Amino acid sequence: MILGRIILGLLAIAPMTGYDLKRHFDSTVGHFWAADKAQIYRTLARLVDEGYAEVETVAGSGAPDRQEHRITAAGRVALAAWLASEPERHVERDPFLARVFFGADLDDDGLRSLFARRRAAVQDQLARLEQMRAETTALDRGARLRLATLDNGIAHLRTELGWLDAVEEEVA
Amino acid sequence: MILGRIILGLLAIAPMTGYDLKRHFDSTVGHFWAADKAQIYRTLARLVDEGYAEVETVAGSGAPDRQEHRITAAGRVALAAWLASEPERHVERDPFLARVFFGADLDDDGLRSLFARRRAAVQDQLARLEQMRAETTALDRGARLRLATLDNGIAHLRTELGWLDAVEEEVA
DNA sequence: ATCCGCATGTAAGTGGTTACATGATTCG
DNA sequence: CGAATCATGTAACCACTTACATGCGGAT
Structure with a gap:
């Protein structure tokens, strides 16, 4: 749920592949939210199912085709709704x-x-x-x-x- | 796994029921490790399965019988092994x-x-x-x-x- | 030649949350 | 009379991790 919203937030900055997202989770947002690639691909699929993102297959120059995901209008609405919603409480586990x-x-x-x-x-x-x-x-x-x-x-x-x-x- | 070791650590201080453990997770250890009661009961059952804890049923003066769990010798060994093992890395999610x-x-x-x-x-x-x-x-x-x-x-x-x-x- | 980066995903397992279900005693 | 505390657990679901599987192109 939160992961899905963070991914939407990143897609709102620019369209990305699962691989691109993984790099963001390992750098820019990694210090407050860690995510595994298996989880990213699964969540991306769910966002497409829900109509919050769309895929465009871009032929890869070398290597596999890029599955570029871009946020939809409905996705932007869902992102805004999350931002305005009651904050989740943070559970510590150290x-x-x-x-x-x-x-x-x-x-x-x-x-x-x-x-x-x-x-x-x-x-x-x-x-x-x-x-x-x-x-x-x-x-x-x-x-x-x-x-x-x-x-x-x-x-x-x-x-x-x-x-x-x-x-x-x-x-x- | 970590939850199981924390529970063993608490049982090493004194024998406890799942309910007692829940209170500890909501107070003393709660600021660094949160745990739900469903999870505590499940983990307690697994520790008994593994031979790291034993149960003694104490007739309840009013209310249900207490299922007192106490750490076994094998449990103390497992606890010590965990403490000496390679530390897990902390994944942030805020x-x-x-x-x-x-x-x-x-x-x-x-x-x-x-x-x-x-x-x-x-x-x-x-x-x-x-x-x-x-x-x-x-x-x-x-x-x-x-x-x-x-x-x-x-x-x-x-x-x-x-x-x-x-x-x-x-x-x- | 070999390794690294790009790029995709699946399968199986573990860990964690929410909701359901019960019932006695004690305190206000 | 009603709420809180004590005390147990199960079932279903959701989130996360680890291991498996593949393959090209470019740099060392």
Whole structure:
């Protein structure tokens, strides 16, 4: 449902293939919504069924034909309706914090390595988002809002690093 | 899988019924792992199947009999193995940020109300976590680590409020 | 030659949500 | 008298992941 609406939102920017969409989910929108390609192809098919998107087969210069999906008028209506609807509540599911919660059952080395891996993963992701930010120049309202979601990710990653500093010091 | 391990971790603290577990998922561990009761009962049954937990029926003083689940020796081994295993990576899925990303398709009032609702939800959750924190006195390693997960939640909620301040000002 | 990027999808399985269904006790 | 809490679960559905399967063209 939400995935379908995000795909509609992306198709409203430009017509795309499932493959194109996958690249967006791995870069631009990936820091707040992850999606698998199997899921993208399935959802795309459903959007066509519902009349929210149409397909145009473009002969591929080399490789398979591109199945270009474009949003329909009905799709734009559905997208607008979703944006104006009651927001879904966000359910947290963080396996790292689950491990920390039961961390007393782990020896000192195990605990240290748990925190170290997390720190590495967070730094990695932070570097990627900061690079994306550096490559962006915000102009209109839409671009500023998209940039704001990036800043949200960056702010939370920095908070996570600060928290790790405090916890690692306390545990040591 | 992760849910099963979290349940084992909770059963390692004390034997519990599905109902008891549900209460924990709505309070202590809820800020990093949400779980539905249908899912809890199903997972509990699977843990018994796998030999990681055993059931004892306790006659209920009023109301239905309690199905008390307790962790077995094999269950403790499985829990320890999970804690020492390669950490899963956390996949983000935040519907609020998805709405912000496409927020340009929304009018000013819609956007304002989107941020206002988010702020209210975050403040609400922050108040609950801060109260939980005030009620806790950390002593041993286990308690300190459990408290650290709470502090993680609190830190991120405060970051979210700060981000909201900045974005709302920019949009206004 | 071999690997990477482009591009498509299916099948099977796991994980998570919503709705249905029941019934006693306790508190206001 | 009615609502909330305790306590159990099932059935159906929806969302997501992993593994399988294919094949061209261009770069190293």
